Amino acid sequence: MSSFRRRVCFTSLFSASLLVGGLSLAATPALYAQSATLETAGQVGHRVGDFALLDHDGYFHHMSWYDNRTAIVFLVQTNEAAQLDALQSEYAALAAQRENFQFFMINPLGQNRQSVSQAVAGSDIPVLIDDAQIVSESMGLNIVGEALVYDPRSFRIVFRGPVSALGEALDDLAAQRPVSRAQVAMSGEAIEYAARAQNMAEPVSYTRDVAPILAENCAACHRESGIAPFALNNHSMAQGWSPMIREVLMTKRMPPGQIDPHVGDFVNSYTLSPEDQQTLVHWIEQGSTFDGPSDPLAELTWPETEWAFGEPDLIVNVPPQTIPATGVLDYINVVVPFDGLTEDRWVRASQYIAGDRTVLHHTLNSILPPEAGDRARFLGGGSPDDPSITAYIPGAAPYHEPENTGGLLRAGSRLALQLHYTTNGRETVDESRIGIWFYPEGYVPEKRMSGQCACIFPNDWTSIPPFDPDFEQTKSVTVPRDAYLHAFLPHMHFRGKRMRFEAHYPDGTIEELINIANYNYNWQLRYQLREPKLVPAGTVITAIGAFDNSEQNKANPDPSRLVPWGQQSWDEMFFGSVSWQFVEPASASGAD
Structure with a gap:
């Protein structure tokens, strides 16, 4: 791992930067x-x-x-x-x-x-x-x-x-x-502007001020073999890309998936502080200069393995899927055994590595216990002891359970997977892998993770009107017992615009928990609270989402449609997932 903490990358699609980023200098002659x-x-x-x-x-x-x-x-x-x-x-x-x-x-x-x-x-x-x-x-x-x-x-x-x-x-x-x-x-x-005056009086230092920001927030993705389209691995690269760095900061396109920094405190808010933004922009305005003698970006080192927590205790190989160059693909359902699992083990972490992330959009999964048939429970309904095996979503990060928390993976269980692929113009084969890490043999974690999805399904879906730029829908779930909230994950499709989660407490007060102010279908992230939040039994968690079905939404497949619920990306969904942990130990609580 590098000497700087891994966080996020600055840009994902260079082509999108050219199309959406406002780089055109064209002006209307009559006005200018x-x-x-x-x-x-x-x-x-x-x-x-x-x-x-x-x-x-x-x-x-x-x-x-x-x-x-x-x-x-x-x-x-x-x-x-x-x-x-x-x-x-x-x-x-x-x-x-x-x-x-x-x-x-x-x-x-x-x-x-x-x-x-x-x-x-x-x-x-x-x-x-x-x-x-x-x-x-x-x-x-x-x-x-x-x-x-x-x-x-x-x-x-x-x-x-x-x-x-x-x-x-x-x-x-x-x-x-x-x-x-x-x-x-x-x-x-x-x-x-005090910060500007200070930065202009004493020029911003690349080695002291700028390189650490880029190392912590960008380089993990912008590196050789990283997921970003170019590497920020030395000053020359940072200087060359500095106009785009300024542009993505101004438009808040990068870091990706950033949320409203004024609501909640999250480990992965993916926002740069105002001070860091000022430092970068003022350095760019000063010419993106180098003040040596060493280059901190060039000195970063990265692990040789893709696995986040060392070599996994168990690797699940997803059956290879041949994806054609073009066309619309139905969801693919596969059931995979946990080969090599000979005894029950408590799971502490998991990671999904996509074989070809240009075509794999997302997955859902469910644990099938030894006595079960092949019917998957992709949206819950299993035992409270079931382990969390991370699915794949755009921008997904490896998942590690909170301290002393885990689920039991029983020998003979199988993993039911639902795979969603989108074609990209060339035939390819996706060979994904899932790494699983266990607690030491004999160790039984005391706590379990739970949660629920504020999901709208076809039976209560309201179709989105044509050309509507801000169509809201809401859904609520109730926390049945005192619990600690841990994380939130929104899911919509191309018309998704924003999603907010609110807590409606039994005493009548309302608190905003998270504001995904600019939802992006390309970065469906699980936002983890820095400190779990205690809520009393009976708290209602409400997700309020909005859809942009207007012509102004450049990603909109067809603004003239009355948009139904559907699995394919040109239709829509509304999932507002909340993860929590009950205050009572699992052994004392029974199933929920």
């Missing part, structure tokens, strides 16, 4: 003929680039998603600015009159959500909160109360000035005319 050559931050015509931010209610907004609007309008907001009260009213009036523009406020100081909500109470305009300030710096936000207009196709600023001059600019844009007064001077309370 007067200002397309200006490239100084803060100037009209400056290309900010595409970006994404969460608003004060935790909802995700990606600017390129709004490319069907004439433009995006911003008002610079901070909580302490007294002059904003009148400006917000004038700004809201403009928003009510111009339906084809998207209106936001933006808080460049990354202020607390609750305080922002209080400051804008009564307004229905989302406030984007820039925790890392890298977007606000790129937009040149220097004055509280300033208004800006941004084109979501070219990612350039086309107007900036006081709210009093904004209406005229929007009229020009609505009429497809060049903005007659594109930059109007104004005065107001100045915004200061």
Whole structure:
């Protein structure tokens, strides 16, 4: 293992970066003929680039998603600015009159959500909160109360000035005319960026500041034989890819699967701290320089084996599956023996290594005990002593039980697998393996993992209307006894947009547990709480998911469909899985 802790990778699909990442410099001539050559931050015509931010209610907004609007309008907001009260009213009036523009406020100081909500109470305009300030710096936000207009196709600023001059600019844009007064001077309370000032006064060090961030958050995937498409294994590679690193940070595409950092505390939130984001972007702005003499990325070493916990005690070889180059494949069901298991053993960890991860999308599995037939129980119903054998999902990590926790794998048991493949244009063979690690012989762990899925099945599914950009569905499960919550896993398909989990406690209070604000079908991750959360018996866990069946969803197979429940990716599913551990020992509780 490297000297830095393994976490996540920066990018998974280079092609997707080119298609979605906003690298095109194209602009609409009618809008930018007067200002397309200006490239100084803060100037009209400056290309900010595409970006994404969460608003004060935790909802995700990606600017390129709004490319069907004439433009995006911003008002610079901070909580302490007294002059904003009148400006917000004038700004809201403009928003009510111009339906084809998207209106936001933006808080460049990354202020607390609750305080922002209080400051804008009564307004229905989302406030984007820039925790890392890298977007606000790129937009040149220097004055509280300033208004800006941004084109979501070219990612350039086309107007900036006081709210009093904004209406005229929007009229020009609505009429497809060049903005007659594109930059109007104004005065107001100045915004200061302390981190930027510090990083510019003392240049960011690659060896001291940047390389450790890349090593901890990116290099485990971006390395030779890693799952990412290029290796960040030295300074030259980091420098060469630095424009893309900036782009994926601005759009929150990488690290992958990142969740709302303001809700819960997770081992694998896959987010970079605001300080780390600032360090990387400021280093890139300074030219991505090298300050030697050694290169920490080049000195990283990696284990020779793919197995996360050393050589497994038992390896299950999944029968080879020949996958054709094209076509739609039905789910494949196979039953595999645990060859070599001659006695009952308690399982402490497992890992699924895909033979060809370009075609294997996901698996489900179930333990068939010795006395069972071939009918699989893919969604539960087994013994509380059953072991957890990890399935394969996009972005899956090896699974290790909590301390003194495990399940019993009985000799003679078999593993029922359901395999979902998608073709990729070439014929291939998937030969996957599952590694299993046991507790020492004679050791019996005291605790068991349990849980349930807030799943919507065909009998209670509501079909998603055509062209609906934000169709919500909900499902709840009840925790029957006092328990510790451990992890959450969402599953939807291409139209999945977001999923939140809430705890509705017996005393009537509600707590948000996790906010997967930007669900991505390519990264269906199991989010593990850093510290298990105690909830009382009778707590209702509710999953609230939303689907984007609009044309703005670039991954949408067909926005005109009334979308049913279905196993294939062009249909939809809704699974909100919750893992918990009962407070009482398994021996005292019986089956649940």
